[in-house]
Each structure stands twice: as structure tokens, then as C-alpha cells.
Amino acid sequence: MSDAISNVLAERYATASMRAIWSGEGKVKLERELWIAVMKAQRDLGIPLPDGVIESYERVKDTVNLDSIMQRERVTRHDVKARIEEFCDLAGHEHIHKGMTSRDLTENVEQLQVFRALQEVRFKSIAVLSGFAKRASQFRDIPMTARTHNVAAQVTTVGKRIAMFGEEMLSGFGQLESVIASYPARGLKGAVGTRLDQISLFDGDAVKARALDAKVVTYLGLPLSLDAVGQVYPRSLDFRVISALCDLASGPSDFAKTLRLMAGQELASEGFAKGQVGSSAMPHKMNSRSCERINGLHLILKGYLTMAAGLSGDQWNEGDVSCSVVRRVMLPDAFLAIDGLLETLLTILGQMEVFEAVVAHELQRYLPFLLTTTVLMEAVKTGAGREGAHEAIKEHAVAVARDLRTGKVNTNDLFQRLANDARLGLSAVQFDAIFESGKANSGDAAAQVDAFSQKVKKLADKHPTAAVYEPGTIL
């Protein structure tokens, strides 16, 4: 079709494993798996089923022809019916979907998609956390100017700054795990949630209908099951899931934003792909394109969160379908977005560079201001009068700040000026010592890096494959 419009998130940003969950073909396969699981469970519970039927369905399970299904839909004007017919024709039997309503199929398959996608997100998050820990450890002891209000405030280390964002993500990761661990299934509960249709199938035997429901939920792999539901599962579950994705993306987004800030001062760069070089004509121009993308993808998630929030608390009676079109858009796209975000972030963590000389140069500029109380203390210790020393420091500090802003000086020469001021009685050598010890004094930064790394290590040890996952090439 000449006016075909692709799903941008799938095409440009997401990876194959996430696409597989949400593609038309992927969904058809999940549906077929569910139908087969239901048939098996029904057979085990006494619903008669000729030999070989299940095998016939299983044989053709992966034969997916979306065009053929679409042609059937144009005739039946009913999407589920079309997919039933296609599968039955392929298998040569008519035994699926017994006692099921459309929502018994679609709600459960969508929950399965969500649940598998959440696990995919968990997998990649572990890789990202490992990347954060690795980088934090690498730069654990490089002192740098910490900023509050975007202005120099105290000393920290590059590694600590990275660990700080990693720690935030780790907290969001805990939230993700809790959502996964308590994600409840709607199960096979019929048109309005009372299990009436399956109870009828079992000739009024509610115990069997409950057993069937339980077996199907077990098949889905979901940890819990809801008791009292309507036609649909509560849409607050979708909200909870997308909230968890937003939460998870916050640490990464903070990191990306800060890296963009650092790149603007050439303290760091998100790096280049191997083999890639900056334009030779514009060698300074290392754009933080991938970091910007992370911030953009986070915002996209927030947009889908608005949609999810809008659906939650808006159910009429046992369920209406004003949520239908919204969920068709929001669910796949939110997961494609977080997938692209994690893949992009992994790439950055693999390629980022810290320009230590520039970091040191910045610190040189601000550190003297940050150490004036230390200077005062030392001067007094050496014998200077407190008032005079204080006055001298204040005079010079204000002058240096002004001279830096008016361009009279380009580097912070406060310590030189103070060394030349007799009122303090401290030598240049002493000032150098104050500077060096101040530079090294990043408090507990290194220990905090280690604490973060330890927590990630534990996680990585539990999920070794995830921890070493390498991203593919991003656009």
C-alpha cells in the first residue's frame, strides 16, 4: 500500500525479541498456544476429545498466514471467529474455543503478552544495571565537581554520579519485580466473569470450571489469579504496568539528561560506535543523540501513562470496550518504547567516554571556592587572626569570582592570591596541599559506589545471561 505507515517504535528502536511478542504473527501464535492449553485442560477434566486432535492443532500452530485470516475477517466481520476458522481449517478439526467467549481468549492472551514483555524488560534491565555498575566502578575515584542548581557545590566522583543514577534505576527495578511477582490473571471466566459458560460446559460442575481456570492460569505462568472479575481484567493493571515502566526509566532518563549536560561542557560524551568517527570538519560536534533519544522515549512512556490513567477507574458495569482502541496502541507501543530505551542505554554504557582532563580542569576552577572554610581553619591554626583572615578570604574570593566573569582571569587563581596575602600566613605549598586534600575528599563516594556495585553483583549472579547481554547496533 503506497500510503502504508509503519509502527515507528517497532521499526526504528525496538529489538526483535520485543517485536516478536507484539507482532500480528506473535499474537496469533500465543492465541493458539492458549487454545491448545485450554483443550488439554478440558480433556484432563473430562471433556471428551478424540485422539490426535491436539496433535493436529499443535502441528500447524506456527503456520501463520495473516492475509488468509484477514480475508476470513472480511467475510465474518468478526476477528476472533476468523482466527478460529483459520486454525481449525489448518488442523482439520473443530475442537478449540469450547465454552469460551472472545474475551476469554483475548484478555488472557493480552495478559500473556504483557507478562512476557515484562520479563523481557527485566532481562535487559539487568544488563543495564550491570553496565551502570561497571562504569561506576571504573570511574569510582575520579573526583569531579558535584553540582546542585546546576552550579558547583562540593566534590563527588564521576563513579558516584553514575552509581547515583544506577541506584535510582535499581529502586525502579525492585518495583518492576514486585509488579511481575504480583501480576494477577483474569483467567477463563466467561462473558461477565461468573464462569457461567465453562460451568455449563461441565454440566453445572463449578468445581471443574474452577480447576480449568486454575490450570489455564498455571499454563500462562502468571503468579496469581483474580477471583471476582467482570468481562475484562481491571484496567488498573495496565496502568500499574506502564507506571512501572515509567518508574524504571527514570534513573536512565536522569542519567541521559546529565550526560547531555556533561557533553555540553565536554566532561564526557556518549561515545561513538566502534569504527565511527566524528566529522573531521566538525571534530568538536559529538551530539548526544542517543541520550536525547532516551529522554524522548521516557516522555513517550509518560504519554502512554496518560492513556492508561484515563482507562483506569473508568469501567462501566462488567466492562465496556471504550478501552479497546486505546490498548491496541498503548500496550505494544509502551513496551516497544522501553525496549528501545534500554537498548539505547546499553549502547551508551558501552561506548561512553569521560574526559578526565576536562573534569579535572573544571574542578580546578571551582575547588578553591569550595575550600575557603578549610583555608580559614588552617590559617587560624597557623597563627593568623580569625577576623583578618576571614576578611582577606572574602575580599579575594569576591574579586576572583568577578574577575572570572569579566574575563580578567580565565582560571581560578584564588589560592595564588591568598598565598600572596600576608594576612593568612600560608605558603603556596600549603595551599597546594589544601587543594590536593580537598580534591580527594569526596566523602563516602567510593564506598557508595561499592555498595551499589555489590547489590548489582548479587542480581547479576542470579541472572548471569542477562547481565552480559550485549545490545545490537542501534540506528
Added chain:
Amino acid sequence: MSDAISNVLAERYATASMRAIWSGEGKVKLERELWIAVMKAQRDLGIPLPDGVIESYERVKDTVNLDSIMQRERVTRHDVKARIEEFCDLAGHEHIHKGMTSRDLTENVEQLQVFRALQEVRFKSIAVLSGFAKRASQFRDIPMTARTHNVAAQVTTVGKRIAMFGEEMLSGFGQLESVIASYPARGLKGAVGTRLDQISLFDGDAVKARALDAKVVTYLGLPLSLDAVGQVYPRSLDFRVISALCDLASGPSDFAKTLRLMAGQELASEGFAKGQVGSSAMPHKMNSRSCERINGLHLILKGYLTMAAGLSGDQWNEGDVSCSVVRRVMLPDAFLAIDGLLETLLTILGQMEVFEAVVAHELQRYLPFLLTTTVLMEAVKTGAGREGAHEAIKEHAVAVARDLRTGKVNTNDLFQRLANDARLGLSAVQFDAIFESGKANSGDAAAQVDAFSQKVKKLADKHPTAAVYEPGTIL
């Protein structure tokens, strides 16, 4: 690709004319039109251009091969460059994109897409407004129970209720027109908005560069041009546009929600497509699927609004591109959503049914309660004592309300009871008269319907083609 994921909004809901604006192919064509327009303007302003060059480009303008372009992008790793090469190779020349930066191309083309999409929305909105006016006039004089707090409050007419939602949309339409009329172009202003590159192309002649900019904006057809911009146009423009779409969709969404409520009481139905019938087994089940879809699409717009709001006010310096991925998703999808919404609404307006008997029956149930003050007045006029009459009315009204809720009676027999109560001295015939005149007393409802229809008629007279636009078949 087996894991291909389509754009749901494009595939299931939007129409061909809107898809054409946002498709990959559509965008390539718009870019080429822009390049040609720039070339012509540059030539007119003195940039030498061999004869026949423009004609060569024009000849191949519509030859779009997205695969070929993608293959070039894989080599150059630069999307704009790939599209330049493709077009030049097709034309056999290298004369496009002179003095232009990527953003000179992409910003302007995206604004052009937005602007044309807005006009498309305007077109279909006129058709919708005409539909509202037609239905409002049709049911102009059918009295019905107006509800506040979802509870019977006073009499209105079915047509007035429809006009009320139409009036809201008309107000949103005015807003849309104002956004279109004041939508300003960024124009050809170079890498950071200073027009430096075009001024250089014209050997420092800023006047010519300004003239070129003006010519291009004229070509785009945009009504205004911004003077001081950066690399990009202000993202609050995107916010403004999507806000206008949300605003426009509010009246429709209110209407759809109310029709869903009415359908629940069988007062009305969104109707069926010609030839379609309700399931014979479940003849009562007329689901308001299309109305639900409208509410869903409105919510989708609100999600994109969150994205647009997140971008606005977040520009760094002359522009960063954290907005890039967001806009790739949000702009097409917001317009595809509103397009689907309008198309769906047109279908509903074409097929909806009002069940007048049920409407009358509902009014019969509530009207006596609403007319008790009239009864009192008439009783007093006829000679009853005020206090006694008031007491009698109160007694019976409370009893009837209780009896209706306890099921003792199924219809509101308040007037029968009052007719039998000697304290009031009014006959059954007199009560019938009070009921009939009360039923007819919907105040200015009919005149308000007419006032709304008149405004729509004016609009339709200005846009006769739009007013009679008929929707295609929806899913």
C-alpha cells in the same frame, strides 16, 4: 518480516487521505516538492541553474522507492543525505538542497504535513457539524427527560440534546480555525536560525536570503512566518495543534458518551450499517462499539497531548533533538486518531436511531414528579386550599417514589393518585392537560436547535463539498 508491527491507527481507523499525508511515501513527495520550490526561488533570486534541471527533478518527483532510499541510508548512515542522493540520481543532477541544512528540510516538511493535516481535519469537521445539525433538526421537537447528575431534571428535546454537543464542537471548530489561520512557519533559516547559510549562498546578501525565506513560506501556503527562531520551530506549536485536536474532539466525545448512556436505556442506538442486523439470538444486544471507539480515540489524543506538553518549554538553547523520537510518534498518530474519530462519528450520525416510544415512556415515568409545582398552582386556582393541596401532593409523591423503587408499581401513577384525592379538586382530564402541556414545555429548546443549525448552515454554504462528505465503511 515475521515480526512486523503495523501502525494500528493507520491500519484500522484512519482514512486514505490522512494516511497519504503521513506515509513514508507521502513525506518523500513533500520533501521533493519543497526542494523544487527552493530551487525555483533561488533561481528567481539569481542563483545560477542550468536549463532543464528543475524539469528533470519534477519529472521524477513521484517516483518513490523507499527500499532504495533505505539501502542508501544503511551506507551513508544519514537519512536526509540518502534521500538527497536518491532524488539526484533519479533526476541526473545535483542541484537540490543548496545552502540548506537538514532541519531546513525536515522542519518545513513537517510543518507542511501538520498544516495539510489540519486542513483535512477541518474538512471532515464540517461534515460532522452538518451531521449534527441534520440530526438536531430531525429530532428538534421530540420531548425527552433531560438529566443532571444522571437523574431526571427537566424536559428538553432530543434535538436540543444533540445540538448541545454540536454547539460544543462548533466552538472547538472555531478554535481549530484560529490555529490554522495563525500557524507560523519556521522557514529557511539555517542551522541555528540566523539564515547564515543562505546569506552565504547569496554572498552576504541578507535581503535576498529573506526574500528566499518568504518565497518558501508562501509556497508552503502557511499564513505567517516566525522571525526569530533557532534550529527548530518552537515545540509549543505542536502542543497548540494537538490541543486544538483534543478541544475539537470534546463535543464528539461528550456526544458519544451520552449516546452510550442512552443506548443502555434503549432510548437510542448508534445504529447498524445498512444491511447489518443484530444477532437474532441476542436481538437486544446493540453494542455502542463506535461510540466507545470515539471515547477511546479521544483518550489517545490526550496521551499525545501529554507528549506534546512534555516537549513544550523544554528546548535547550537553539534546540536539541530530545523531541525527535517523540514527534515521529506523536504527530502522525494524533492526526490518524482524530481522523478515525471523525470518520467514526460521521458513520454514527448517519446510522443512529432514536427509539421515540422508549423516550416517551421514560418521560411518562418522570414527568409527574417534575410537574408538582404546576399541579399545586392549578389546584389553588381551582379553589383548593394551599396548605392542604401541598400536603396531599407531598404525600403522594413520596409514596409513588417509594412504590416505584420497591416495585409496588412499575409506572408513575402520581397523577392518577392525585386525581383521586379530593383535596386537590382536579379531574383526571385536567391532569392529562397538565401532563401534555408540561411535556411540550421544553422552553427554548427548539429555537436553540434552529440557532445552532443556522450557524452550521452558514459554514456549510462556505464549504459545500465538505458538508456533504460521506464516510467510508468503518471496521
Added chain:
Amino acid sequence: MSDAISNVLAERYATASMRAIWSGEGKVKLERELWIAVMKAQRDLGIPLPDGVIESYERVKDTVNLDSIMQRERVTRHDVKARIEEFCDLAGHEHIHKGMTSRDLTENVEQLQVFRALQEVRFKSIAVLSGFAKRASQFRDIPMTARTHNVAAQVTTVGKRIAMFGEEMLSGFGQLESVIASYPARGLKGAVGTRLDQISLFDGDAVKARALDAKVVTYLGLPLSLDAVGQVYPRSLDFRVISALCDLASGPSDFAKTLRLMAGQELASEGFAKGQVGSSAMPHKMNSRSCERINGLHLILKGYLTMAAGLSGDQWNEGDVSCSVVRRVMLPDAFLAIDGLLETLLTILGQMEVFEAVVAHELQRYLPFLLTTTVLMEAVKTGAGREGAHEAIKEHAVAVARDLRTGKVNTNDLFQRLANDARLGLSAVQFDAIFESGKANSGDAAAQVDAFSQKVKKLADKHPTAAVYEPGTIL
């Protein structure tokens, strides 16, 4: 002040216990508690402190004079400093705030406010869940028409419908508990998170500084502590908290919306306060004001969620304070809103009424349509030909649906018509039996009510005080 503007949520909707947490006075007290806790911990770790100092501070802890503090702020132009001076002047000492930065105070106090407010929400949620369980059990076996797409679909029970919303809230409650259980403290970590200031206070002893931090977190009662933070705790924590509130409010909001729908058909009412009566003139007009308020308060929470989402992922470096004004508004107001929502909901659960006769009448109207497949089965069993029976049913069903909508009949007489049709061979008595058994056939509804109630009972047993909490009088 004649132009004073009160906090609407505090004044009209929230309860005293929640207001106490967020009031100016309440915050001052929490700050003082924190300062005292820090002093004690510092003393225990060896920081010298004269005898009686702590007692002096404790003595005046609750003497809060906001006007005096504000006057100090006007002089110092620094809010924390003003509050330090006030407390010290009252106590007659200057020993608080040692080695602390402003954020060491404010971040921890705000986390304490959040944490205590979360517990308050948990408390009232348990009361609400108990209310849901009580009502679900009360109406456990009242059959009613379940609706999907707002149209009759199958039988459920009134209790099951209530349990369904309760179950959703219970799931949100689990989420709330998980957020509480994993809510991590920032702790005492200094200006940029490195604990530098406290380490200096302890003469370079990082171990002591860590111990102090741990003691303070223990005092706060928070379950966890973050290792690597900046000036502030990650704002994704605020997002997570407000998300949990939105999640928790979803079940209630679904319930309120459905009760508004039911009230529109007089199936139920949110009830009146004891002693309150409907207007005698308008006895039908029982507005669902409180339900509407719940939906409104849920939307308010979604607005604050947008603010929280906007802050998350937007941290620059070790922290900026673009979040400051937002959090001043969003945090109190979100908790005041959920508090008002829960209080309102408790009131509704205490006063709501179900009009069983109207519920039964509605079921009478729709049930015959829902039982046509049963009729067919019975007819065939009795000896009727399948084709003829099917044809007869279809004919009559379509006719009845049409007659109901055109007003030819007011009640669903399908079964009467079928009883008179010889093709089916079923007597009126047999039809009555089908109707009665169909009406009673709400599948597993009752068992689902019981399952929900059991879960709530467990919770109530753990929190007996909360479970019997009674709301105050609402506006």
C-alpha cells in the same frame, strides 16, 4: 487577609488526621523531632552535648508559632534558618542542625510526611475494603443483569458486582503495601550525597557518619535506605507513591462510576445521611454527588501524577530544585485528595441502597433474551423439531425487541409469546421454570463473593482497628 485563598482539598474533603501531617504546624513538629533524633544519635556516637540540652528542646517541641517563624524568615530570607533560630530561642540552646545541610532536614522530613501519609491511606483503605466485603456479602445472592458495552449480557449478582470492584481495589492495596514496604530513605548524606559534612563532623570517621545515617533512618521508621544519592532523593519515588494512590483509587472510581449508572436507572442509590431526606417536591432526585466526587478526586490524582511524572527523569546532576514548587503543591494535595476519596467512599458504603424490585424488574426485561438457547434445548428435549423451534424463537425474539423499542409493549413478553406458539410445545409453567432457573444461574458469582470476603477478612483480622473505622460527616 481579604484575598486569602484556602486549600480546597484540605478544607472541604480531607480529614483531620491527614491534615495534621501536611499542615504548617505539623511539618514544624516533624522537623523538630528529626533534629532531636539527630542530636541523640550524634551524642551516642560521641559528639559532645551538655546535659539537659535535649530535654530543653523536647520541652518546647510542640510550641509552634508560625507567625513568629515567618517574621524571622522575612529577616533572614532563608526558611530553614528561620526555623532553626525559632527552635533554638525557645530551647535556649544552639545545638541542633550540626553538620546538616538544609536538604538533610527537608528531604527527610518530606519523606517522613509521605511515609506517614501512606500509612494513613493504608489504614482507611482497610476500612473501605471491609465495607466492600460487607456490602458484597449482603447482596451476594441478588441476581441482576450484568452489562457489557452498557448492554445486558448475562446474569450476575449485585454482590458479585460489588466484589469485582473490591477485588480491584484489593489488588491496588497490595501495590500500596509493596510501595510502603520498599520505600527507601535518603538519609543524612549532606549537600551532594557523599556524607562529607557528617564525616567532617566526626573528624573524618566515615564509619560513624554511616552509623549516624542508619540511626536516623531507623528513627524515621523507613524500611530501607539508599546508598548512592545526590542532594535529593530520586523524584521517581514521588512518582511511585502517587502512582500507587492512582492505582488504589481505580477500583473505587470504577465502583462510583457504576453506581452513578445504576442510580440513573434507580437500581441503586448512594443513599442519604441518616436523618437526611430527598426533597419532597422532587422525591425522585437522588443525586450521586458523593460518587461524582470520587470520580473527580481520582482525576485530581491523575493531574498530580502528571506533575510527578514530569519531575521523574528530569534531575540535573546531583539535583536542581525545579521540583521544589511542584512538590509543595503535589505532595500534600495528592494525599489530601486520596484521603477525601476514601472518606467519601466509606460514607457511600455505609449509606448505599439497592432497590431490589427495580433490579428484578430489569432482569425480567432482559432475561428472556438471554435464555433463548436454553429454551431451544428444552423444546428439542420435549420433542420439537430443531429447525422449527429455532425459527419460532428467532421470529418472536426479533418481534419482542422491536415491540419494546417501538413501545408496543412495555415488558418483555417473549416467554408468553413462545408459550403460545405450538411449534415449541412448552407450557407457560415450563417457561416459568426456565426463567426461574435462569435467574438463579449466576455461575460462580456467590463463590467469588465469598473468596473476596475471605481475603478481606484476613486483612481485617490483622488490622482490627482499621477495619471498623467509621467516617466522619462529609460535606
Added chain:
Amino acid sequence: MSDAISNVLAERYATASMRAIWSGEGKVKLERELWIAVMKAQRDLGIPLPDGVIESYERVKDTVNLDSIMQRERVTRHDVKARIEEFCDLAGHEHIHKGMTSRDLTENVEQLQVFRALQEVRFKSIAVLSGFAKRASQFRDIPMTARTHNVAAQVTTVGKRIAMFGEEMLSGFGQLESVIASYPARGLKGAVGTRLDQISLFDGDAVKARALDAKVVTYLGLPLSLDAVGQVYPRSLDFRVISALCDLASGPSDFAKTLRLMAGQELASEGFAKGQVGSSAMPHKMNSRSCERINGLHLILKGYLTMAAGLSGDQWNEGDVSCSVVRRVMLPDAFLAIDGLLETLLTILGQMEVFEAVVAHELQRYLPFLLTTTVLMEAVKTGAGREGAHEAIKEHAVAVARDLRTGKVNTNDLFQRLANDARLGLSAVQFDAIFESGKANSGDAAAQVDAFSQKVKKLADKHPTAAVYEPGTIL
């Protein structure tokens, strides 16, 4: 009340003129004005009214006792009734509110509040735009490094950068004006919008009722009137208004964000209040607190936008009041937020500083990279071979970029290195000339500043009082 919670936005950020519109007292006065206006109009249309009545009401119009009203509300349990009684008792008459329903009062008064608040916003916006123009002109010709992706890209001027944000706000201002000019009144239309109550008052004379409605709208000063409405005006109007505020705040928010970025590199500062100085101990620490506040207030507006969006398109029938609690919060607070934002911005525009030396120093660092193509051109002109020259430039540029990042050099010495490279044949003097002319070459920046200033001047000429409005002292 010890747990009193104030409205933070009113107390800390908004100005008296905006507070006056939204305060409890302010609203009571507006209601009384409306009642008097209705009385006058009714009298003019023939409703009998004793002499002196209107004067009696007018005399006590400004005697507002909120406590007394609240005491009445506790008795009547009806807020409007309480205010009617209070006003009547004060006046000694009972002639107000004839034929009016509560919504006839409250909807119109709220629209009046919105409308006056919009005009207040317009007033301060003009002052802000004048401030932008003044600053843009002041720095019109100061060359600076324009950045895209937060990385140096080309030359612009400081004034142009400011004008860019001003231009965005000017566009948002146009939007605001269009919303004001087309803001339509609901008018006096009774309980469900049919004007039934006023028609009854005029004994069935609809023409008089329409005339009354028109007179009241004229009194309100609103430019337009809606014909077909329900109980309430369409909530999309609230959405439209808050959208316009968000739009208007976008340019300011972009500006504030960029100023925060610039402050981080000491290119500029938001300045200090007169008399205020930086801490002498930390003279470098000039926090952009006010800029951060602007970004925060913009985010707050986006939160209220979510609320407004949630209300729009959610009307049931002629109107429910699930919007009530939301609008009580959202409307005042959105206007208080924008008011605080504009006041803060005016303060910044009055106090901001640009550190021209630092700006120049930054340009010195990046400009050589940006001028390499010019160098190549000049070298070739002077006789160098193209290939050799290109090779030389590339070599040195890459080396300088590397040396800057590794700290080998601290300033960009590319031109020195190139001057020493014989392959190019250009002297140091020639390089100085290239640098100087490059620095001055900010394209059309100055002209764009002028164009922006001209537009603002036109506006200021129309609104001279607004243009010179000076902000009060902010917190």
C-alpha cells in the same frame, strides 16, 4: 485551626490582583454583582421591583462576612442558599435570584472569574514581552556560540537567543488573545439549558428571556454567547483556557531552562535582587532559583491540563458534577500558577546579567572549529592546493579536539597551529581576520531581534500601562 493548610500557590507565588479574583471574598462580590445585574435587567424587561431595592443591595455589596455565610451553610446545608440569605438579610429585601437556578449563578460567576483572570494574564504578559524585547535589544550584537544538541554549532547573538524565546511567547500570546476574543458565555439558561425557568418568569415570553440572557452576557463583558447548552458550559472551555496558559508559558519556560544552562557555564545569571549579594563564602554560587521556579510552575500547569483534559469529553447528558471538585482546585490554581510564573519572569528579566567575557571566551574556544571551511576557502584563494590544505586542516582540527579533551591544551589553538603550517600559506594576521569576521557573522540575528522588538513595540503602544508594569518583590 492548628492543622490549617494554606493554598501554597496563592500564599507564596501569586500576586494580589490575581488572588482577589479567586479568593472567597472576591467570589462573593462577583456573585452579588451578577445578581444585581440580573435584577436590573429583569426590571428593564418588566419584572416589577419596588423602588430602592437595587440600591439597598448595592449598598451592602462589598460587606462580605465569610464566617456568617459559613454558619448559614451549616444550617441550610446548601451553599448558594446560604449566600442568598446573607445578601438578602444585609439588604433587607428578598428580590435576588428570581427564576435562577444555582448553576445560573455559579457557572456565570466562574466564567467571569476565568475571563477576568485571562485579562490579568494578558496584562502581565505584555510586561513580560516588553522585558524580552528590552533585553534582546540590549544584547542584540553580542556574538555567542549557538548550540544544537547542547553542542556548539554556529554563531548567534545573545540578543537573538533572547528574542527567539520572546518570539515563541509572542506566538503563545496571540493564542491567548484569540481565546479571550472568542470566549463564549453560557448565560442564564436554567436547570438544563432550555431557559425554561426564565421563560416561566416572563409568563412564557421566550423573547424576553432571550433578551435577559443577552443583557446578562453583555454585563459579564464576554464577547460571545452559546446557544445550545445544558446545565453547564462545555468543559472543553476550561481545557482551552488552561491549554492557552500552558502554551503561553512555553517560551518563558524554554528561556528559563536555557538560562539555567547558561548559568551552569557562567555565561549569564538570573541576577540578584537589588541589595542582595551572593554568599561571600561561596561567591560562585548564584543559583537559578527563579528560573527553576518557572520550569516548576510550567509543570504544575501541565498537571492542571491533565485534569482539564480529563473533564473534557466526559459530560453525561445535560451535565453531571463529577467536574465540581476538580474545577474547584484546577481553575484557581492554574491561574495562580501562571500569575506567579509571569511575576517571577518579570523579576528575572529585570535582574538578569550576561557575563560577556565568559561568552567571548566560550566563542574563542569553539569558533575555530566552526570556521574550518572558511579557512579552506581562503587558503585555496591564496594559492594553496585544495587537497593538501584540506588534509592539513583535518589533521590539526582532530588533534586540537583531542588535546582539549585530554587537557594537553586549555584553549583552542587551532588557528595558531594552522598559521604555523606551511601547507596553508596563511599568516597569523590572516587567521585573526578570519576569526574576527567569523565572530561577527551571526547572519540575520540582529535584524531578527529588531523584527521581534518592532512587534512588541506595537503591542506595548496599544497597552502602555501593561508594558511598564513592574513586579513586586518575590520570595
